[in-house]
Amino acid sequence: MAGETLRTVAQMLSAFPDNTQGLISPLDARDMIVSEAVNIGFLDLDNGSYTLPITVQNEWVSINANITPTAFAANFWKVDGNNAFQQSYTDQGITVQSGTQRLTTFAMGAALSKVGGGTNLYEFALFTDGVQSSSAYNHTATATTAYLTFQTTDLPDYSLNEVYDMRVRCVDGTADLVFDEWRMRVQGFPL
Numbered sequence: 102m103a104g105e106t107l108r109t110v111a112q113m114l115s116a117f118p119d120n121t122q123g124l125i126s127p128l129d130a131r132d133m134i135v136s137e138a139v140n141i142g143f144l145d146l147d148n149g150s151y152t153l154p155i156t157v158q159n160e161w162v163s164i165n166a167n168i169t170p171t172a173f174a175a176n177f178w179k180v181d182g183n184n185a186f187q188q189s190y191t192d193q194g195i196t197v198q199s200g201t202q203r204l205t206t207f208a209m210g211a212a213l214s215k216v217g218g219g220t221n222l223y224e225f226a227l228f229t230d231g232v233q234s235s236s237a238y239n240h241t242a243t244a245t246t247a248y249l250t251f252q253t254t255d256l257p258d259y260s261l262n263e264v265y266d267m268r269v270r271c272v273d274g275t276a277d278l279v280f281d282e283w284r285m286r287v288q289g290f291p292l
Contacts, residue, residue: 109176110134110135110138110176113134114131114134117130117131117134135190135195138176138291139289139290139291140175140176140178140190140203140287140288140289141176141178141286141288142173142174142175142177142179142180142186142286142288143172143173143174143175143287144170144172144173144180144184144283144284144285145170145172145284146168146169146170146171146280146283147171147282148171149281150279150280151167151168151169151279152277152278152279153167153168153269153277153278153279154277155271155275155276155277155278156275157275158271158275159270159271159272160270161233161268161269162268162270163183163185163267164209164266164267164268164269164280164285165183165185165266165267165285166184166185166266168280168283169184170184175189177189177190177193179192183266185265185266186264186265186266186287187262187263187264187265188259188262190259197259197260197262198260199258199260200258200260201258201259201260202256202257202258202292203256203259203289203290204254204289204290204292205256205257205287205288205290206252206253206254206286206290207227207235207253207254207265207267207285207286207287208250208285208286209225209250209251209267209283209284209286210248210249210250210251210282210284210286211248211249211250211282211283211284212246212247212280212283213246213247213249213278213279213283214242214243214245214278214279214281215242215243215244215276215279216277216279217276218244219243220241220242221241221242221272221276222239222240222241222271222273223239223240223241223242223269223271223278224237224239224240224269224270224272225238225240225268225269226238226268227253227265227266227268228265229255229257229264229265230263230264231264233268234253234265235253242276242278246279246281251267256292267285
């Protein structure tokens with residue numbers, strides 16, 4: 102194999118112009134490309150630290166809404182004004198049939214510490230349209246920076262165009278969190 106070119110989904114779609122020739126319609130071929138493409142989006146915060154206020158014990162706080170990312174990239178995802186993820190197929194003129202599900206992973210990675218001495222227990226979870234949609238991941242934080250990763254998987258209905266964000270709460274106090282790094286990844290896979 103030589104001479105092949107790695108192309109974006111948009112480039113591949115443009116390679117199938119509308120015509121009436123051939124055994125497979127160009128529209129079917131384009132649908133296949135869109136349907137088989139892995140949709141990936143990510144947010145990054147990686148230049149300097151950010152303190153996330155935790156002012157009420159056991160109250161969920163959106164990480165996405167409170168941290169301004171330094172990078173965002175995606176093919177079929179977008180972020181809203183609160184940096185929460187939504188699929189962007191419909192924004193690109195692609196029809197999403199009702200009940201269309203994709204195996205979707207939501208992952209978060211962070212380098213974080215807490216303000217003040219001692220330890221505090223924090224829970225991290227994925228929220229879908231403002232409702233907790235994953236089990237909580239527990240993390241005990243101290244003033245020393247620690248690294249953590251959290252991942253959950255779901256089968257969302259993409260026609261609902263739901264909003265996804267990561268949230269955190271302090272179970273046993275109100276100590277603010279300091280993020281030196283934070284990343285959120287979303288990947289949808291065809292079934």
